[in-house]
């Protein structure tokens with residue numbers, strides 16, 4: 001396997017009319033990595049994914065995907081990439097095996113039986129081969145969609161919100177499968193809105209309004225945010241009123257209740273401590289300084305970006 005990055009793009013730009021939806025994006029994804037792609041709705045994740053696999057031509061920028069030029073070698077890229085779109089559809093009145101066989105025929109793949117058997121085994125679907133796709137739960141449907149995407153043994157998987165609306169257990173299992181595929185050498189770029197999924201990636205990139213705001217490991221992205229956070233817990237009614245009081249104090253940029261605990265954050269450590277100082281010795285309240293969560297960091301990064 002080559003050491004060259006699976007994805008390497010510079011200044012990637014896409015406009016629709018006057019609107020710049022991807023704005024000068026630089027991104028490197030190493031081979032064999034699971035790279036998360038996060039950002040609010042409409043931030044340009046799908047558009048970027050479609051430019052990377054040659055489905056959309058960028059208006060600006062250059063780069064390679066699997067060593068091929070994204071502008072001039074789209075056909076070669078498409079053959080080596082598995083792309084699971086947000087609305088991946090399967091034939092509900094066909095069984096799991098029939099769906100996979102159909103996809104293999106559609107793409108004219110050689111060794112169909114072997115490929116279908118391998119995909120079934122890889123994704124733990126062997127025991128359900130005869131089940132109609134329409135009778136599968138959301139999690140199993142997504143797993144079948146993933147099996148269809150790996151039938152041609154791609155080097156890179158582009159997964160666009162593959163687990164939206166799927167329950168936590170099925171999401172966790174789906175991610176176990178993604179990790180197994182990566183262990184086997186596949187590179188994965190996966191967009192998600194779920195923080196727990198972001199934390200299962202080797203690296204993440206955070207996009208807002210078409211601009212890349214942060215990239216790195218989860219710890220690096222949290223550090224990039226430059227945010228400081230305190231947690232305070234206490235009686236529920238007091239926590240509810242405290243949330244209102246703190247929200248109006250300078251230095252508290254974000255105040256978010258999590259049950260009977262508040263996450264209180266701000267980018268200026270001294271200003272934040274001054275804001276909470278009057279409450280620090282209040283009986284019944286328990287304060288701890290903590291790392292900001294990834295969600296705190298993302299919301300802060302987005303708040304500082306003009307839309």
Ligand SMILES: Nc1ncnc2c1ncn2[C@@H]1O[C@H](COP(=O)(O)OP(=O)(O)OP(=O)(O)O)[C@@H](O)[C@H]1O
Nearest residue numbers: 016021039040041042043044045046047048086161
């Ligand atoms: N074909 C198109 N024509 C015009 N505007 C488009 C087109 N495709 C996407 N857009 C706009 O580009 C912006 C980025 O959309 P995109 O789907 O890439 O965002 P996203 O980050 O994937 O969002 P989500 O998380 O909701 O899937 C949005 O404002 C969207 O409305």
